[in-house]
Amino acid sequence: MTVLTPWATPRLTAATTPSAALLHHRALPPTGIVHLGLGNFHRAHQAVHTAAALAAEDGPWGILGVANRSATVADALREQDLLYAVVEVSPEGTRVVVPAVHTGALVAAREPDAVLDALAAPTTRIVTLTVTEHGYTFDPRTGALDLDHDGVRADLRGGSAPGTTLGLVVRGLQRRARAHGAPITIMSCDNLVANGHVTERLVREFVAALPAAERTELEPYLAQVAFPSSMVDRIVPATTDAYRAAAAEHLGVRDEAPVPAEPYSMWAIEDTFAAGRPAWERGGALFTDDVGPYELLKLRLLNGTHSLIAYLGALSGCATIPEAIARPAIREAAERVLRDEYRPTVPVPADVDLEEYVAQLYTRWSNSALGHRTQQVGSDGSVKLAQRVPEPACSHLAAGRMPHHLALTVAGYLCCVAPPSGFDPGPHARAMNDPMRERLAPLATRSTGDFVAAALGTGVLGAELAAHASFTGRVAELVDVLVRHGVDAAVREAADHLTPVPVTSR
Secondary structure (H helix, E strand, O other), rough: OOOOOOOOEEEEEOOOHHHHHHHOOOOOOOEEEEOOOOOHHHHHHHHHHHHHHHOOOOOEEEEEEEEEEOHHHHHHHHOOOOOOOOEEEEEEEEEEOOOOOOEEEEEOOOHHHHHHHHHHHOOOEEEEEEEHHHHEEEEEEEEEEOOOOOOHHHHHHOOOOOOOOOHHHHHHHHHHHHHHHOOEEEOOOOOOHHHHHHHHHHHHHHHHHHOOOHHHHHHHHHHHHHHEEEEEEEOOOOOOOOHHHHHHHHOOOEOOOEEEOOOOOOOEEEEEOOOOOOOHHHHEEEOOOOOOOHHHHHHHHHHHHHHHHHHHHHHHHOHHHHHHHHHHHEEEEEEEHHHHHHHOOOOOOOOOOHHHHHHHHHHHHOOOOOOOOOHHHHHHHHHHHHOOOOHHHHHHHHHOOOOOHHHHHHHHHHHHHOOOOOOOOOOHHHHOOOOHHHHHHHHHOOOHHHHHHHHHHHHOHHHEEEEEEHHHHHHHHHHHHHHHOOOHHHHHHHHHHOOOOOOOOO
């Protein structure tokens, strides 16, 4: 095998891309979609589905990608004629493809006017978002727009470039309303329950907080804006040198912006678009009148279980999800939280074979070739868990059942991001990012019971769950076991109390 060296290998460009790697061979279409959040997930999911749709049916659906602040990806794409490789890896082998659907790459912090002009352009028909849950700047305790957020306050005042996603969206809509009033679709692709409805509500709350003259101008135009919900599902880890090497080996050219991904990909979309859309159904997407069951299937069975695996794995010293799920105790905990606590709360869509879906989850988590890191999956838990844990936990509690493994999930989260005094959670937990870390960390100096009560009392998982004294107490017990005896003992402790128990009244 020939070894490709960086200084001897040509860069990936339109001229050097192997034709066989392209997902479609049509001429690059004009921009019809502006995507906010030019990270790995968008480039391995929506862009791939769009390329597959364009391979089947032409249309004006080129994608202008917009990064928020970091210019790394945008600049790399510009130097590569907006091309990059998607490296699909599994134990069975590696496949490398090039989507070739992007028409531009901007950085909102660097080129705000160009981004706003793109949002306002009459040729732009869809704006899609992958900005992560906390990119929506809502208060996790109430779900409402966080009017105390510095960026939100600045964007409401105006006079400078928008710094938040909602600020960009609303100021872009404002330019559209003034220029031509053409309809447009705003579609969230982030892990939020009813993400379309959440996005619409937050946009309307932002508009309602504007000065009266701007509010009067914008509110009527919102009738021309559609906010479909969607569920996106693909495991996409961070890019490493190993994936760069794999892209170079398969393509014969050097790619500075490859994206790794698992072979599996799913996209369920509510078919309510204001100004047309690509033939995404021909690119593998599923259109439905009700995305809700698909969202819950992913948010709870996949994402909720994934979080438990990540926290217990990190606390066990596991760098990756495959390492973690290979540990018998962690696999047992994952099986129990999925089957006994999440599954009863999820209405399974009629076209989904649940047993096959669950079997696929374990195959995906065990994908050692992908090596999804516990640090990445466990980050931003305060926002993620608020979407996954409270509703099913409260459902079980209301029925007189203690959800021990949901409590273990919360205990694992707290031990990772706000470890009690004297407890070292390990390097993978310490590397997790979380917007609540600074607020929770000072509470960890208290006794375990007081710490957990105070932590949940911040509203990190909502007021209703925090009001269940029995649940708070169970989390505290499991935090104690994790700290004193480790992960395996905590899993045994959770499993030893699986029979329904009386629940303390609130």
